Amino acid sequence: MEFTKELTQKCKGARSVVVLTGAGISAESGVPTFRGEEGLWRKYRAEELATPYAFERDPKLVWEWYDWRRQLISKCLPNPGHYAIANLEALYKDFLLITQNVDGLHRKAGSKKLREIHGNIWRVRCTKEGRVEENLEVPLKTIPPACKCGAILRPHIVWFGESLDMEDIQTSYEAIGKCDLFFTIGTSVVVQPAASFAMMAKSMGAYVVEINKDPTPVSEQVDVSLLGKAGEILPELEKELSST
Ligand code: OAD
Numbered sequence: 613m614e615f616t617k618e619l620t621q622k623c624k625g626a627r628s629v630v631v632l633t634g635a636g637i638s639a640e641s642g643v644p645t646f647r648g649e650e651g652l653w654r655k656y657r658a659e660e661l662a663t664p665y666a667f668e669r670d671p672k673l674v675w676e677w678y679d680w681r682r683q684l685i686s687k688c689l690p691n692p693g694h695y696a697i698a699n700l701e702a703l704y705k706d707f708l709l710i711t712q713n714v715d716g717l718h719r720k721a722g723s724k725k726l727r728e729i730h731g732n733i734w735r736v737r738c739t740k741e742g743r744v745e746e747n748l749e750v751p752l753k754t755i756p757p758a759c760k761c762g763a764i765l766r767p768h769i770v771w772f773g774e775s776l777d778m779e780d781i782q783t784s785y786e787a788i789g790k791c792d793l794f795f796t797i798g799t800s801v802v803v804q805p806a807a808s809f810a811m812m813a814k815s816m817g818a819y820v821v822e823i824n825k826d827p828t829p830v831s832e833q834v835d836v837s838l839l840g841k842a843g844e845i846l847p848e849l850e851k852e853l854s855s856t
Contacts, residue, residue, distance in 0.1 A: 636798020
């Protein structure tokens with residue numbers, strides 16, 4: 613892909629960078645997206661299962677969905693898009709990756725300055741004590757899994773209708789407020805609050821670059837919209853930026 617001179621200059625001259633990713637960055641690793649053709653599990657949409665109400669009503673059903681996703685994700689590896697973002701981190705002193713993904717693949721690819729604002733599918737939380745711990749069991753032996761205290765465990769994930777972690781939100785807003793370059797990658801830009809991050813960055817003066825397979829609600833408003841696969845575009849961009 614040919615990048616415009618303006619884009620490469622903005623990227624090379626940037627001092628503070630924020631990258632927001634969604635399910636599309638992991639699509640080439642084999643993780644299904646939420647709103648794509650393969651976005652359904654059995655007959656359910658994410659919005660019907662990723663809620664505290666769904667869990668209260670039927671914890672077994674919700675855990676079966678997460679167990680299915682954990683099995684799937686356990687076989688997936690980071691792709692060149694994840695690695696390119698991890699490498700971009702080294703190019704900028706001031707950098708933050710905000711991901712809506714819970715698959716842990718950015719961390720696996722080496723990203724360190726990272727906020728997983730929707731949580732992580734490999735962590736569980738006691739519904740009684742609130743204690744969070746890692747759980748890598750695949751498949752789960754018991755569904756729903758139980759805490760040592762006897763209470764049910766839940767995925768340590770921020771569900772629809774729940775608030776994001778305050779520290780994640782603060783760190784994200786601070787970084788968005790001061791960045792001069794913002795990337796929105798592989799997200800359909802419909803789930804709040806992340807859906808407003810790109811336009812927030814733009815209104816505060818950042819140059820906003822979108823990378824997505826398809827146009828999104830913000831494609832017309834960003835500074836550059838690069839249509840294509842993140843796993844192909846990002847390594848090319850990283851190569852361009854790493855060259856002097
Ligand atoms: P979506 O599934 O809504 O959107 C994925 C986006 O990635 C779409 O715009 C696709 O066009 C794009 N895409 C697919 N493959 C791509 C590729 N190879 N390269 C670039 N783009 C590609 O996922 P999110 O926007 O992440 O929340 O969804 C946001 C949240 O909704 C998720 O974090 C999840 C879900 O419900 C929770 O589970 C709490």
